[in-house]
Amino acid sequence: MLADRVIAPGDRLAVGWPKVLWLYLMLVPALLWAPAAFTWPRFVASALLTFATVGVGHSIGLHRGLIHRAYRCSRLTRGVLAYLAVQAGMGAPLAWIRVHHYRDYWQNQPDCPRYFAYRHSALRDYFWNLHLAFQPADDARYPLPAAVLHDPWLRWLDKTWYWHVLGFIALLAVAFGPEVAVVCGFARISTAILGHWFVNYMVHSYGYARYRIEQATESGYNDWLLGLLSFGEGFHNNHHAHPASAKLSTAWYEVDLGWPAVRLLQWLGLVWRVQAVGHTPTQRRRARTGPLRWRFWWQK
Template sequence: MQLFNPTASVAPGDRLTLGWLKSGWLYLMLLPALWWGWSSLSLSRSLASVVLTVVTVGLGHSIGLHRGIIHRAYRCSRLTRGLLAYCFVHSGLGGPLSWIRVHFYRDYWQNRADCPAYFRYDHSAVQDYGWNLHLALTPADEDVYAIPPEDLHDPWLVFLQKTWYWHVLGAAGLIWALFSFEAMIVCVCLRISVTILGHWFVGFISHKYGYARYDIDEAAEHGYNNFVLGALSFGEGFHNNHHAHPSSARMGTEWYEVDLGWYLIRGLRQLGLVWDVQVAGQTNTQKPTARSRAYRWRWPWQE
């Protein structure tokens, strides 16, 4: 199995190369977390790490970047948008423009029947770990993905894209100086390692296993919903719902689908920080090619 093969299947003209910054950053966080993480854990440090995860992953990634900037699921001021983007930077997932680009690449291909293997999920978790966390895609023509130019050329997002790792490393140094080395390990290295690996794992599982209530015509990937991963990932694990309702701020559309990201958005709306919130079942968020169907379950043993 060729885990790091840059000639893995992509669209003609597109190029896969080893993402040195992406993979190097992962192990820069992961190796110290594995070496010192367990011995550095304490109740107070763990609670602080959880709070930082809510702010950086919940508000920054799921609410700010994914639902807000990419899918325009609500409106907000430029100040709120910029603050949420800065929270995303401290998730340690990478630069905002890199994530915007990759998201548009994936959405474009996964909604087509001729989706290349790189964007499909008919391979193993081991292979996906290699592809997803270590390779970088350079498309032959980025214009076909219709990425909003106001995002690509936003001065704040461009600045964060160029400097995101310095913000994270600066915060790590500050925590070390003000608190302790152990606090830095738990609140930065361990938290970011869990965030990166958790995001990859949720993305892999939610495209492979769970239940689906929508079919999407001509799409190679429909996504699946997962009760546990959906709750743990601020709603991102309800991926079939998201594929069918991409502009909905609420990903858990049923009462039993716990979408913590939706509660964060409701809180922001009550504070007057976001408005014109798009919600599945209340506003027109359903993709024209998405069709409701009886629940379909898929499990690993059905491979």
């Protein structure tokens, strides 16, 4: 059976040396020097940069905008948001889009390979997702957005993204000193990479769910705290059920900090035709609402 395989026949997994080297290029200086360089003003500056790059750039611009088309915007706005996503330091934008579509496709199949199914330990997932590169046998199987993948600006960013990130870290070092570069550069990016991996693993493994996706291996889970800390990305069961929604929360006690940012962009006229649960029809036809289902760590 396909679910017994790590990946589908014909697909390949190989060590992704560029992403491995990038991860530890960021992580090692952060571990060695960030504790000594820490101050509260630098921490606040790093947090603000994280909100701009991870929250606005990656979550709103890349995930909700480019991948799920939850709103419409001009090419200029899309380009600026993509550049902020690049400065999150988590990887090339088009590579992110491809991987997201690969994972989304398989998780919505009844017989999902183990690599995408999150039935393994956190340690194994750390190695699989942060050290391996998935190479599909045939891209035609996946609903990849051709117009986005051939956008000249995004293609250029995809090839040069690391130079932009390293250039910004160098600018921080020259303008404010190496300690600021460590805290607002290396430590911020390491936290973003590891934080994204951790949230993604947790909300596919544990939490509460109000939706079940028919004929899908993964319906995801919600976690209130991780949702708050990850700009709403921790409400993953909601996202599986409402993939085209720019609003990832569906209950009053779920705080999606990305949603007020989307509303601000809408108020400024930078985005329009915003799709949002509770405002427009966004529920996947295969999603069925039911009583809350909980899954805890001892049930894995």
